[in-house]
Amino acid sequence: MAAPKKVCIVGAGPSGLVAAKSLLHDQPSGTFSVTIFEAQNRLGGLWPSAKHDHAGFVHPLMVTNQSKHTVQFSDLAWPDDAPEFPRAWHIGRYLERYHDRYCRDAELHLGERVVHTELLQPAEQNAEGAKWKVRTCSQDGQQLDHMFDYLLVASGFFGKPVTPSAVATCGSGDIPVIHSSQYRTLSALLEQTKGQGRKIVVVGGQMSGVEIAGTIATHLSSALHSPGSSTLRDLDKYAIHHPASSAPPFLPLDFCSYNLANRPDSLTNIQGHISTKAAKALHSAFETMLGTNQSEFSPSLAVTNTDTDKPPYLAVSDTYADFVRTGLISVSHGKVQSVTGNTVTVTTALGEVSKIDNVAAIVLATGFEAASSISFLPSSVQETLSVLPSDLNTTVALAFHGTHHPALPSLGFVGFYRSPYWGVMEMQARFVTALWAAGGPASSSLPPKMAAALAQDDSIERTLALRTDPRASQFPMGDYPWLMQEFARALEIDRLPPLGKMPRVPPADKSMDILTPARYPAKQLSEEQRTEVTKSIQQTESTAWSGVSSAKFVAKAVFRSLLGEWKLERDLVSRLPTHPSGHFSGTARFLLRERTRDGREVEHDAALERDDDIGLEYLYVEEGTFTASNGFSFRATRRYVWRYDEKKDKLSVWFVKTDDQKRADYLFHQVEFIIPDTEAEDATQIWRANAGHLCIDDFYDVDYRFNFKAVNLKDWSLGYRVKGPKKDYTIDGTYTR
Structure with missing residues (x-):
């Protein structure tokens, strides 16, 4: 041998x-x-x-x-x-x-x-x-x-990280310059700024640029809105500048991108050189998938008719677009031309010049x-x-x-x-x-x-x-x-068929045929390998069915879409003369932060022992004016903590402590989504959910309606029916951007 x-x-x-x-x-x-x-x-x-x-x-x-x-x-x-x-x-x-x-x-x-x-x-x-x-x-x-x-x-x-010539010499000057791959914590970044400047400039507009801008914005939001005092000063003055059918089911992005049912049997390459016709088709597909040309988040994110002639560039983030909407991230189009002192000069392709002053730090998401x-x-x-x-x-x-x-x-x-x-x-x-x-x-x-x-x-x-x-x-x-x-084809490897029946989804209205590595196993498999291949395909098919036929991923989609500020209009109708009816008008803000330990100490500590990830939550802050039916009005505010548990795929709402309204106290209710009847003639893009809470003798019957346009929450409503020995009223609130 x-x-x-x-x-x-x-x-x-x-x-x-x-x-x-x-x-x-x-x-x-x-x-x-x-x-x-x-x-x-x-x-x-x-x-x-x-x-x-x-x-x-x-x-x-x-x-x-x-x-x-x-x-x-x-x-x-x-x-x-x-x-x-x-x-x-x-x-x-x-x-x-x-x-x-x-x-x-x-x-x-x-x-x-x-x-x-x-x-x-x-x-x-x-x-x-x-x-x-x-x-x-x-x-x-x-x-x-x-x-x-x-x-x-x-x-x-x-x-190795790429450093553009425009900022290559800045690291030893007035502004700290780091590559996105070096960013770890907000405190470490701001420590380098020595308290100078209030704007963090992210350079680079592709995957890593969007990811790192969203990450820093999340860390900044968490530091601002978490309980306790922060060692970082003047956090509220910082901002990030980035030059650069039926109720819908929710599935991972790659389940849609790699669904072979949407493609002809013999595939042709849709990457490489992108013609104008192909560019328009790809832009249209992305807009259909997202339900928007992004203008609803900000004019600076809008994909215009002129843009659709160009090859599309894709970046993925749960938080970036909504942070742009809130103003924590501001977008300017162009390339960094120079850095002088604490001022960054940006030039567009048309030669237009803008300046970003009062810069604290530069984070380079310029690739490798x-x-x-x-x-x-x-x-x-x-x-x-x-x-x-x-x-x-x-x-x-x-x-x-x-x-x-x-x-x-x-x-x-x-x-x-x-x-x-x-x-x-x-x-x-x-x-x-x-x-x-x-x-x-x-x-x-x-x-x-x-x-x-x-x-x-x-x-x-x-x-x-x-x-x-x-x-x-x-x-x-x-x-x-x-x-x-x-x-x-070259290796003569056959693609395995699905193990079982797969759900039918638009736009092709064909049974899903999701490409995963496990669909292409080696020709010679050991029994151990065969077991792993089968398990992997079963996991994918189970996820597909869960996303289409149950409420899986809906709680996460809602949680992701809540970030930022909403306009809130709420009516209170009391059936008892001892409690006034009236109307509330104001805002509701969902402020993103790292999940806190309050109210879930045992679960939190057990997760840390298992080395599990803690996740994120919102501090909900509602402010506005309540006008009673008798004409009397006053300023009103309330706070809750909203949490999403990824392991359980559950969304929950918690009361806050009366003496520290940034801290959660105890569970108000858990949101239970109702699987819609997709055969019903009046099926809409609305996901409904309900919950209940007994507060001593008073029962709160809670009803949610989340109205999606594709994957983005367009508006939503929240209603309470409160019934008890001394209470009998309904509250109906509508949240719009």
Whole structure:
């Protein structure tokens, strides 16, 4: 039997681990031996595995913008109690489980960075025919050389943060400048400002810009409205500036984006070059999904007719748009041109200039350059790969969807592209494994389907063309479902059908067909892998049915949409002469903050012991004027605490303490949503809910009506019927923006 081919994998993040799994399990045992070098002292790459691991580029509490059904590999399901949208440290824990399950036979070197590689010429290769000399450096400075047959790059596309030239020299001046990957706490950021300035400027308008602006706004709101005194001063003076059918069911975004029922049977690529017609179609799809062109949040967020001619760029946040509506985040269009003292100058594409003064700090959400992640490759290899450090999207030109270069048959790549969805990473790993097992891209032993796919591949040419294409898409490598299709065809992997009947949803009104990695399992599965695949698909199908046929996710959708200020009009009608009737007119504000311990001490402490996330809540503040039917009027206010429990998927309302109205006291009621009759002729976009509360002898019968337009709460109403020995009245309030 031939000796195993020795493979060096650079990086122990998701790409490196799935590559190791494929090399060890997708071919007969002994085909490859695997060594992984990871510069950090832990595996996981970007993803920390502890809530307080702040050493990496990703905040451990960051929530994924794809659900767990997409952020997974085919043969390891998430635990049943995992949140639908995991936090970064949950991902790190998942990767630890994945390593323990599938990568134990790989030789793992933590704290050992690859600093140099050399592609050996035939005369330099040793008796075993090794093709790569790999030099590593430990954290104590010890360097060692290793010999390998293959080199697989899984070092990650996010090499080092990009700092625009306009602010590159500001860090040592009047204003602290940090990259979004370095932001951890509001107190740490404001401590650097030394009390100077009141505006936090976020630079960068794509995914990370929206995410970090929403995160800082949430932290600022929480610090402002939580009980107790804050060590941070003048918090109320800070603001964030960012230059840049029936009652609807609620499902994770990727359930809609990756529902193959909405696409033709044979997929075509809808990424890359985006024509004007395609741009308009995509903008229309997003507007339908959201139910708005965003103008209702702020004119600065509106997508106009002129905008729809351009390729759409997508960013995801639960809080960003509503914080813009409240004014905590203000948006200005353009790029940062310069920073002078504590003033930032912004210039639009039309040459219009605006200034942001009184700046306290600058947070750069300007992305990462990838070239540093492959700086260990020889210059001749980088030249062959057409490495372009200045291109943040298409740094290298690789064949067959980012897997290899035909001129370098012993070099492979996994996950080296922007936004590497986990299913594509897994497919890339399988493809490189199969390619090397067959002898390389020029081998006559290639399976016919793989040989045909390589013969028709134009990935390198397309990548190079997109570098100068003004209509290149946000994620130019390709459309996720299309990429999965192309890999599956080349590898002759059949997509598994749904395990059971799936719900029908608009717009296609067909049974859902949700693309997840588990739908594309390897051809040869162990019984253990088969169990994980089945469990994963069952979880996805269960979530789909729960979202369509029950009230799952509705409480979260309501909670998300309440943020900010509402106009409140309320009528009180009393049936007893001892209690006046009248009308209240005023505002209701939902002020976001971290969930507090008050009133739920046992549950709170148990969650901390389990290392669970505490979540968020609102301090509800109502202020206005009550005018009685006899003409007498007075100012009135009341407060509650609204809480959402993600594990239980429950929304609840709590009384506040009389001596400290920022603190919760005890439960008022839990909101119970009523599943609408979708067959009813008068079905609307309204979700109804009810609740009850017995206060000594008085019973409060509570009725809610939440009126949604697509995923956004348009308006809502709240009614009480109060009945007791000395009370008999109704209260009906309407909340509008």
